[in-house]
Every structure is written in C-alpha cells, then in structure tokens.
Amino acid sequence: RAEAMDPITERLVDDAFRESLNAWDVSNIAWGLAQLQVRDEAVLEAVAQAAARLAPGLTTQGIGNTAWAFATLGTEHLELMEALASQAMRSDVLPRFKPQELSNVAWAFATLGTQNEALMAALAEHILEANMLHRFKAQELSSTAWAFASMGISDPALMRGLSTAAIEPDTGRRFSAQSIANLAWAFAMLGIPDVTLLETLSARMMRYDTIHSAKPQEVSSLAWAFAHLGVRDAKLLNALAERMISRNVIKQATAPTMANMAWAFATLRVPHEALMRVLARRVMLPDVMADLESQHLVNIAWAYATLELRHVPLMMALADQAMERHMLPTFTPQGLSSLCWAFAKLNIHHQLLMSTLAREVMQKRVLTELTAQGVANLFWAYAKLRFRSQKLLGCLMGRIMQPGMLDTLTPQGTANVIWAFAKLEVYNAEVMATLSEHVVRTAWLFGAQGVANIAWAFASLATRDDALMSALASRSRDVDVLEAFTAQGLAVTSW
Incomplete structure (x- = not known):
C-alpha cells in the first residue's frame, strides 16, 4: 500500500541514506514507487539523481525496470534517461538484454518522448543481429513496434522482422486486443501497408475471446490504423463497430477514442448507422463534450458530413462547443476550414457559428497558414450556405492570389x-x-x-x-x- 511507503519515502530524501544504496537497490525502489503510483516530486527527483549516479552499475534488468518505472509515473528526468541510455549501449551490456528488458527500455523512452536515436538504433541493430525476435512475446513485439513508431523512427529491417515474427502462428495465439491494436497502429503511423500482417491481425481480433475483451481505445486504434492505411476490411470494421456500441464499452469511450472511431469509418466510407448514432448520443453528454479538443471536434463533424449523416442535434452541440472562448484559438487553419465544410456539406445553417469562424479565419495566424485547398473549402462552404461577408471574401481572395497558391490547388x-x-x-x-x-x-x-x-x-x-x-x-x-x-x-x- 502507498501509505506503507511513507517512512521509506521520507528516508529517500535523506542524502546520507541514498549514499548507502547500490544500483540494484535504487532500481528496485523505482520499480516499487511505480507499482504503488507514488508521485511525490521530491522523492522522484532524489531517486532519479541516485539512479543516474549509479547507472554504470545497473544490470540490463535494472536499466529496464528503472526506465519503465519513470515512464509509468510520467516523470522525465533527462540526466537519468541519458545515463540509462549510455549504460544500455555499452558493448558489454547490450548483448545481455532479454526481450522484455529491451522492449521496456524502448517503450519507456517513447512514452516519455525522450528522443535518443543512438539508443534506438543500437536496440534495433542488436535485436536483428542477435536474431532475438523469435523469442519475443506478443506484448514485446507490439511494445517495440509502438515505441519506434511513436518516436517516428522507421527502421525497415526491424519492422519487417517484427511483422514476420508477429505473423507466426505460435506467436499469434498469445496476442491480446491491446497487442493487436498497438502493432497495427505502429505500422500505420510509419505508413507501412503490410497487407499480410493486417490480414493476420484482423483475423486474430475477430476471435470471440479477443474481440469481446477489447477496450474502447483498442477498438478505435485498430479502426484508425486500417483507415490510415486505406484498408477497407468490412468484416473487421463491422466487428469493431458492434464491440464499440455494446453497453459496457461505449460508456467507457473517451472523446478522442470516439473521434478516431468516427474518423476511421468516414475515411473508409463505411456508413455504420448504428455506430454513428451511438457515438453521437455519447458525444453529446455534457461531460464528454467538455473533454473534446478542437481536433476531436473537427474530426467528428467531418466524419458525419463525409458520411452524409445529418445529425442536427449533434452538429448544434458541436457548434456551441466550438464557439467556447477557450476553444477558438486552438483550432488549426485546416480545422477551421474542415468545420465550415462539414456544416455546409450537411446544409446546416448556423449563422452565429459561421460568423464566429469567419472572424477567426481572418486572424493573421490563420490566414497566413491556410493552404490553397483550405481556402477553396472555405469559399465553397460559405457559398453553399449563402453566407456573404465582403471582408472574409476579400481576405480569402488575397490569400488564394498569393504566388504559387493556385499551383497547389x-x-x-x-x-x-x-x-x-x-x-x-x-x-x-x-x-x-x-x-x-x-x-x-x-x-x-x-x-x-x-x-x-x-x-x-x-x-x-x-x-x-x-x-x-x-x-x-x-x-x-x-x-x-x-x-x-x-x-x-x-x-x-x-x-
């Protein structure tokens, strides 16, 4: 229990006590703090400093556990992470890493957003040269793929190896819904349309025990991955939709999860009306609507417009949320353009919204960043809704006439x-x-x-x-x- 740690955490901020600890002690303490979700800043700072100092004595398990602990607690300590990376890359340490330890290190750096290309390259090289992938468990394969994709590191040889290992039947039997979703998401993020892998992941997700254990985030991530890669798997999408709208799942769905789900089905032009109806009902709940960020809001509006599902109550609720003072400055130029387009596509006249968005579009921060296609969408939307604003039209004309703009249209x-x-x-x-x-x-x-x-x-x-x-x-x-x-x-x- 966390309260049982109080006497220990008090001692951890004592310099003399920390001096008596060795590398293994500090690694175990970090792991324990993460397990108990202890987030005392002073304690974590003290442990991080001690771990950084003792890093040269850490084993591969110690490196993995320490990195995992700080990532789990969401605490980035640059000095510590640099020390862990240096220790991990030592020629006498790297060959000793086990699959779980390697995946933990990669996952931790990615989760914290700590960029270290040298470390990731060393991990990838060792995984391949030591022919380790056949020993990776499903979670280790997916965590490693997720980590590289999250950091935007595309290593073709590693991704091919991960795909080959994941397709093997004896590995696939142990794939959870989370592992399937993370692996698909990783390949989608890196723009790798591995058809064989996607077919395998689709079949595994549709197994009864797997699909019925999938959480909202896993369902939407898998749908998003297939949509991002332009793969229209009708059976899988129907299974994902049915899972999402089940009572115990939809009530746990967050705003970003539902936005991604709607975007995926619209991108693939799959009009699953039951899904979209249930998503709309949940999105309109006050607590969910309040959690929408501008990009989520835009994606939802765009999805319903693309599928030509004219859900007026939803669109009105989205309009009200979009006009909140704290929300308007967070819209990107593309987001403003897409939102206007969505209302026009559905022929929903909302004078106040269009006036508000017009004022926002004319802001210098937006106008100077609008793409030619964004300008065209705005022209079309305001014309479709017969909304006349000489000032807005003048601004849009000025933007579209800038050198080179028409050539990109x-x-x-x-x-x-x-x-x-x-x-x-x-x-x-x-x-x-x-x-x-x-x-x-x-x-x-x-x-x-x-x-x-x-x-x-x-x-x-x-x-x-x-x-x-x-x-x-x-x-x-x-x-x-x-x-x-x-x-x-x-x-x-x-x-």
Whole structure:
C-alpha cells in the first residue's frame, strides 16, 4: 500500500541514506514507487539523481525496470534517461538484454518522448543481429513496434522482422486486443501497408475471446490504423463497430477514442448507422463534450458530413462547443476550414457559428497558414450556405492570389472557388482573369463536374472569356469527360 511507503519515502530524501544504496537497490525502489503510483516530486527527483549516479552499475534488468518505472509515473528526468541510455549501449551490456528488458527500455523512452536515436538504433541493430525476435512475446513485439513508431523512427529491417515474427502462428495465439491494436497502429503511423500482417491481425481480433475483451481505445486504434492505411476490411470494421456500441464499452469511450472511431469509418466510407448514432448520443453528454479538443471536434463533424449523416442535434452541440472562448484559438487553419465544410456539406445553417469562424479565419495566424485547398473549402462552404461577408471574401481572395497558391490547388478546388464567386454573385476582374488563365493551362485535369461548374460560373457572372470557353469545350469532348457528364452537367455546360 502507498501509505506503507511513507517512512521509506521520507528516508529517500535523506542524502546520507541514498549514499548507502547500490544500483540494484535504487532500481528496485523505482520499480516499487511505480507499482504503488507514488508521485511525490521530491522523492522522484532524489531517486532519479541516485539512479543516474549509479547507472554504470545497473544490470540490463535494472536499466529496464528503472526506465519503465519513470515512464509509468510520467516523470522525465533527462540526466537519468541519458545515463540509462549510455549504460544500455555499452558493448558489454547490450548483448545481455532479454526481450522484455529491451522492449521496456524502448517503450519507456517513447512514452516519455525522450528522443535518443543512438539508443534506438543500437536496440534495433542488436535485436536483428542477435536474431532475438523469435523469442519475443506478443506484448514485446507490439511494445517495440509502438515505441519506434511513436518516436517516428522507421527502421525497415526491424519492422519487417517484427511483422514476420508477429505473423507466426505460435506467436499469434498469445496476442491480446491491446497487442493487436498497438502493432497495427505502429505500422500505420510509419505508413507501412503490410497487407499480410493486417490480414493476420484482423483475423486474430475477430476471435470471440479477443474481440469481446477489447477496450474502447483498442477498438478505435485498430479502426484508425486500417483507415490510415486505406484498408477497407468490412468484416473487421463491422466487428469493431458492434464491440464499440455494446453497453459496457461505449460508456467507457473517451472523446478522442470516439473521434478516431468516427474518423476511421468516414475515411473508409463505411456508413455504420448504428455506430454513428451511438457515438453521437455519447458525444453529446455534457461531460464528454467538455473533454473534446478542437481536433476531436473537427474530426467528428467531418466524419458525419463525409458520411452524409445529418445529425442536427449533434452538429448544434458541436457548434456551441466550438464557439467556447477557450476553444477558438486552438483550432488549426485546416480545422477551421474542415468545420465550415462539414456544416455546409450537411446544409446546416448556423449563422452565429459561421460568423464566429469567419472572424477567426481572418486572424493573421490563420490566414497566413491556410493552404490553397483550405481556402477553396472555405469559399465553397460559405457559398453553399449563402453566407456573404465582403471582408472574409476579400481576405480569402488575397490569400488564394498569393504566388504559387493556385499551383497547389486541386482541379476540384479551383472549380469550387470559381463556383463560389458565382454563387455569391461576387466579381473581381483581376481574380477571375487569373483563375481563367490557370484553368486554361490545366484544362486537361478537370473532370465533367469541374467543367460544368466553371462554365456555369463564368456564364452566371456574364463574363465572356473565349480562351477559357474554348479550353472547356475541348476538354468536354474528351471521351473520359463526355462519358462522365450527368444530364444536368451536360445541360449546364451547353447553357
């Protein structure tokens, strides 16, 4: 019990007592403090200093336990971590590491966000050269993969080795839901679309005992990983959705967990209505809504809009939360653009929200960081909702006309900007001329919808541009565009 440690913790801050300890003593004390969740700053500082001083005498188990302890307590002590790394990399120490000790060290440095590329490279090299992976347990494989991915370290040879070891049947039988989720998450974070591994992890997660033991975080992490890699596994996604909406699971789901789940299903275009309905109901709970960070809020709104699920009560609740004074400054430029797009996509008119977001967009910190696609989405959203603000439009026009911006805009984005001008009945000769020149140069990239929208916009604004119309006419005769025209698109273009 933690209270039983009080006499001991009192002695730990005594210099003379600490001087009597050896490396093994300090390692055991750190481990005990972590097990009992003792977070007394003075005590941890004293133990960290002692451990750093005695690090040259630590065994591999001592290194692993000490690193694990401070990571578990969320206490980063740079001097200690540097001392542990130096000891771990010694030529007479590194070969003695066991799989669990290695994974503990990697996990600890990643959990604390303590960057030490030399240490991670040494660990990876030793794991491979000593052919250790066949001895790694499931948790050790997943923890190691998670650690490297969390630190953004991509070691192709190590990741191949981890994948091969994880696919082996005798290893797979011991995989928990957490190990499966962490391993998939790691490969997704590093952008490694290992299809065989993902298929194996999918099959393991769908085992009855595994899926029914999965926690909300594990469910959403696995869904996120598959979505991030663009892998649409319908059976797995359905199993994950059913697990998430079960009563004992959804009531434990946190705001970030639900945001990731919604984002994953929307990214893969899987409209699981029961899941989205349950997620909406829980997100709208006051305590959950209050925990939403701006990116979570944006991801949820974007997900429902992408899936075209018009849940008005949810969107109104998200709007109220977005307008909280503490929330507005935390939105990224992309986040503001995506939030506006979501309300427009669902055709939900919220005058106060759009006015508030417009003011935020016009802030220098946002406007100067908006991408061309972000500007295009804002143009489209405000035009779709018929929200007219000359000041906002002026700011957006100024941004999109900056050198090089149009060259980074997608054809659809270009068409949306031009369409927005016509929809809002806004005409600026210089801007329209520049946009026209851009379209003429890139006409071969536009699809049927883009051709129709641009032609309609220039005609609606009574703007004659022979070069533009000639380029659009030529593009509309191309087989791929001609066959893609809807009846309405063809009629609009002809008009």
